[in-house]
Amino acid sequence: MLLIKGARLVDPSHHIDKKADILIDRGKIVEIKGSINVRGAEVLSATNLILCPGFIDIHTHLREPGEEFKETIESGCRAAAAGGFTAIACMPNTIPPNDNPSTTRFIMERARMANGVKVMPVGAITVEQKGEKLCEYFSMKQEGMVAISEDGKSVMNSGILRRAMEYAATHDILVISHCEDHNLSGKGVMNEGIFSTRFGLRPVPVQSEEIIVFRDIAVSSLTGCRLHIAHVSAADSLFHIRRAKKKKMRVTAETTPHYLYLSDDMLSTYDTNLKVNPPLRSRSDVQALRKAIKDGTIDCIASDHAPHSPAEKEVEFDIAKPGIAGLETSAGLIMNLVNDGVISLKRAIHLMSTGPAKVLGISPNSLTVGQEANITIIDLRKEWVVDPSKFFSKARNTPFAGYKLRGRVLATIVSGRVLYSEL
Numbered sequence: 001m002l003l004i005k006g007a008r009l010v011d012p013s014h015h016i017d018k019k020a021d022i023l024i025d026r027g028k029i030v031e032i033k034g035s036i037n038v039r040g041a042e043v044l045s046a047t048n049l050i051l052c053p054g055f056i057d058i059h060t061h062l063r064e065p066g067e068e069f070k071e072t073i074e075s076g077c078r079a080a081a082a083g084g085f086t087a088i089a090c091m092p093n094t095i096p097p098n099d100n101p102s103t104t105r106f107i108m109e110r111a112r113m114a115n116g117v118k119v120m121p122v123g124a125i126t127v128e129q130k131g132e133k134l135c136e137y138f139s140m141k142q143e144g145m146v147a148i149s150e151d152g153k154s155v156m157n158s159g160i161l162r163r164a165m166e167y168a169a170t171h172d173i174l175v176i177s178h179c180e181d182h183n184l185s186g187k188g189v190m191n192e193g194i195f196s197t198r199f200g201l202r203p204v205p206v207q208s209e210e211i212i213v214f215r216d217i218a219v220s221s222l223t224g225c226r227l228h229i230a231h232v233s234a235a236d237s238l239f240h241i242r243r244a245k246k247k248k249m250r251v252t253a254e255t256t257p258h259y260l261y262l263s264d265d266m267l268s269t270y271d272t273n274l275k276v277n278p279p280l281r282s283r284s285d286v287q288a289l290r291k292a293i294k295d296g297t298i299d300c301i302a303s304d305h306a307p308h309s310p311a312e313k314e315v316e317f318d319i320a321k322p323g324i325a326g327l328e329t330s331a332g333l334i335m336n337l338v339n340d341g342v343i344s345l346k347r348a349i350h351l352m353s354t355g356p357a358k359v360l361g362i363s364p365n366s367l368t369v370g371q372e373a374n375i376t377i378i379d380l381r382k383e384w385v386v387d388p389s390k391f392f393s394k395a396r397n398t399p400f401a402g403y404k405l406r407g408r409v410l411a412t413i414v415s416g417r418v419l420y421s422e423l
């Protein structure tokens with residue numbers, strides 16, 4: 001038995017915000033009361049800490065199979081636990097991609113062996129992510145696949161996307177869209193604007209994202225398929241998402257901590273850790289996204305954890321791989337926004353926990369008796385400095401190194417097991 005004493009329990013989806021002890025037995029929450037004392041129980045003291053439903057990351061890249069030098073399912077799971085996540089959805093752009101039931105099964109088996117946070121594989125939309133032939137969604141779902149996505153790129157052929165969405169809708173499978181018109185983005189590496197001109201870097205117009213956001217919403221309307229827009233980076237995309245939501249369409253959206261903090265003017269350093277896809281946008285986009293996480297246009301925060309090796313990042317900006325290792329900084333960056341007054345604590349917990357569960361259509365973590373004990377414990381006041389050398393991830397590629405943040409994950413509990421603890 002595990003007894004956590006003295007925490008402030010915050011579960012916005014159940015209108016819970018109170019100080020209480022919480023008792024866990026055989027993986028489940030068995031009692032929540034002002035004061036609990038049980039002989040023989042392992043006790044964690046959490047006085048002055050926030051205890052909330054475990055965070056869920058809807059968008060992670062684990063590089064297994066194929067690029068285990070960047071991340072394995074096991075190292076990614078450890079990074080996730082250190083970042084406060086009790087479950088993660090992993091994108092299919094591995095080598096080979098997760099485009100068939102046996103690869104999905106392989107990921108599930110590796111995750112079982114890692115015995116850490118829950119891993120929920122996302123399958124590819126098309127075979128080899130080539131945008132031509134549809135994968136076998138139904139058999140992949142039977143192996144544990146939770147959604148489909150071509151993440152890393154878009155399905156450019158709208159006819160193929162229509163068929164994919166029709167097939168997905170038949171089995172109520174969520175489509176997660178990476179929105180990028182490749183004919184517009186071309187070989188671009190940063191946001192198009194005054195700064196791309198000044199820095200002499202090949203540009204990607206905001207319209208490259210906007211056009212596909214609009215198109216995918218339109219095809220979702222045509223097919224009735226549930227659609228989730230991944231890593232929204234631009235105000236112009238928010239316009240279309242708001243419109244879809246107003247029309248009560250089945251459209252949801254995520255953004256990531258880096259689009260809430262970083263902007264294209266920062267690329268004056270040519271730091272390849274700032275290279276990400278979609279690219280960092282303007283300061284006004286950052287402000288628009290900060291508003292959108294508050295007003296409900298954005299349903300959840302995703303890490304878009306994209307681990308890369310030093311050999312892929314310590315090169316010219318043009319050829320560096322895009323991506324940021326985000327699992328171990330996401331919660332801290334979001335809690336820091338709470339301390340800065342950008343969003344409320346309740347909204348932050350919603351965006352990190354209930355929000356992603358709702359989007360995925362899985363049962364949300366909650367602080368109620370009888371529920372599985374998937375819990376994240378946070379010290380909202382703790383100040384810390386991001387130090388990539390301390391990451392559990394194999395990767396170190398973060399532009400947040402040296403950032404001083406307020407708010408830190410101190411423990412992660414999955415099915416009653418303490419997977420990470422600084423308590």
Ligand code: DOR
Pocket residue numbers: 061093151152153178275276277278306307322323324
């Ligand atoms: O920056 C990115 N990196 N964006 C993506 O869409 C893919 C990801 C990766 O897999 O590295």
